[in-house]
Amino acid sequence: MSAQLINGKAIAAEKRKAMIAQVELMKQKGTTPGLAVLLIGNHPASVSYVKGKVSDCQEVGIHSQLIRLPGDVAEAELLNQITKLNVDRRIHAILVQLPLPSHISEQKVVQAIRPEKDVDGFHPVNIGRIVTGQPGFVSCTPAGILEMLRTIHLPIAGKHVVIVGRSNIVGKPVSLLFLNRDATVTVCHSKSKPLSLYTKQADILIVAAGKASLIHADDIKPGAVVIDVGMNRNARGKLVGDVAFDEVKEKAGYLTPVPGGVGPMTRVMLLENTLTAAMRQMEKGL
Numbered sequence: 018m019s020a021q022l023i024n025g026k027a028i029a030a031e032k033r034k035a036m037i038a039q040v041e042l043m044k045q046k047g048t049t050p051g052l053a054v055l056l057i058g059n060h061p062a063s064v065s066y067v068k069g070k071v072s073d074c075q076e077v078g079i080h081s082q083l084i085r086l087p088g089d090v091a092e093a094e095l096l097n098q099i100t101k102l103n104v105d106r107r108i109h110a111i112l113v114q115l116p117l118p119s120h121i122s123e124q125k126v127v128q129a130i131r132p133e134k135d136v137d138g139f140h141p142v143n144i145g146r147i148v149t150g151q152p153g154f155v156s157c158t159p160a161g162i163l164e165m166l167r168t169i170h171l172p173i174a175g176k177h178v179v180i181v182g183r184s185n186i187v188g189k190p191v192s193l194l195f196l197n198r199d200a201t202v203t204v205c206h207s208k209s210k211p212l213s214l215y216t217k218q219a220d221i222l223i224v225a226a227g228k229a230s231l232i233h234a235d236d237i238k239p240g241a242v243v244i245d246v247g248m249n250r251n252a253r254g255k256l257v258g259d260v261a262f263d264e265v266k267e268k269a270g271y272l273t274p275v276p277g278g279v280g281p282m283t284r285v286m287l288l289e290n291t292l293t294a295a296m297r298q299m300e301k302g303l
C-alpha cells in the first residue's frame with residue numbers, strides 16, 4: 018500500500034489563513050506584529066528566500082522591514098543595525114538571512130539579536146531553553162516538522178525517532194524536540210555506518226543530510242513515517258529531497274514530498290514565531 022503523503026503546503030496555507038484573524042485581533046489591541054529581515058549581499062538563493070518571507074508577511078498582515086546591506090558591509094555596521102532593531106518597538110522579530118559573507122562572524126551576529134526577538138531560534142539562550150524544556154523560540158524547520166506531525170495526530174511518546182543529520186539548525190534541535198516529547202531518539206551523521214542499521218529501526222525517520230537519494234526503500238521499516246528535509250538539485254535542475262521518493266512511497270506509512278513538504282512548514286513557522294514574539298512583548302508591555 019502506498020504511503021499517505023503529508024501535504025506541508027496545504028497545512029501551511031491553512032495556518033496562514035488562521036493567522037490573518039490573529040494578526041487582526043492584535044492590531045485591534047494596538048500591536049502590529051513586525052519582522053525585520055536583514056539581507057547581506059546578493060546571493061540568489063538568499064534573495065529568493067527573503068522575498069518569500071516578505072510576501073508571507075504581507076499575506077497575513079505582519080509588518081515587514083527588509084534591510085539590505087552590501088556584501089562587503091563591515092561586521093560592526095551589521096551589529097549596529099541589530100542593536101537598533103533590538104530596541105525598536107515596531108519590530109518584534111529579527112532575522113538575519115544566513116549564510117553571511119566570510120568576513121562576518123555568524124556567532125557574533127546571532128548572539129547580538131535579543132533572544133526575545135530571535136525568531137530563527139539560533140541564539141544560545143533559545144537553544145538552552147529547548148535543552149531544558151522551557152518555552153523559547155524553536156528554529157523554524159524543527160518546529161515545522163513537529164507541527165506537521167501534530168496536524169496528522171501522530172503519537173510521538175515511546176516511538177523510536179531516527180534523525181539523519183546533526184546540524185545546529187535541523188538535526189540537533191529536532192532531536193531535542195522529540196526527546197522532550199518522550200520519544201527514544203537516535204541521531205546519525207556521516208560516521209554512522211552502516212546508516213541503514215539505524216534507519217531501519219525508525220518508527221519516525223527524519224532525513225536532513227542534503228544528499229539526494231540517500232534513503233531507499235530497503236533502508237526503512239514498513240509503515241515508517243518518513244520526513245524528508247533535504248533540498249537538492251538533481252542533474253535536470255529539479256528540486257529533490259534526500260529520500261528516493263518513488264520507491265519509499267511504496268513502503269512508508271507517511272511521507273513528505275519535496276517540494277511541498279517541510280519547506281512550506283519552515284516558512285510558516287517563521288510567521289508563527291513572529292506572532293508569538295509580538296504577543297509576548299505585548300503582554301510584557303515592551
Ligand code: NDP
Nearest residue numbers: 158182183184187206207225226227246247248279280283
Ligand atoms: P548540513 O550540511 O549542515 O548538515 C548535514 C548533516 O548530514 C551533517 O550532520 C552530516 O554529517 C550529515 N550527513 C551528510 N551526509 C551523510 C551521509 N551520507 N550519511 C549520514 N549523515 C550524513 O545541512 P543542514 O542541516 O543545514 O541541511 C540538511 C538538508 O536540509 C539540506 O539539503 C538543506 O538544504 C535542507 N534544509 C531544508 C530546509 C527546509 O525548509 N526544507 C531547511 C533547512 C535545511 P556530519 O555532521 O558528520 O558531517
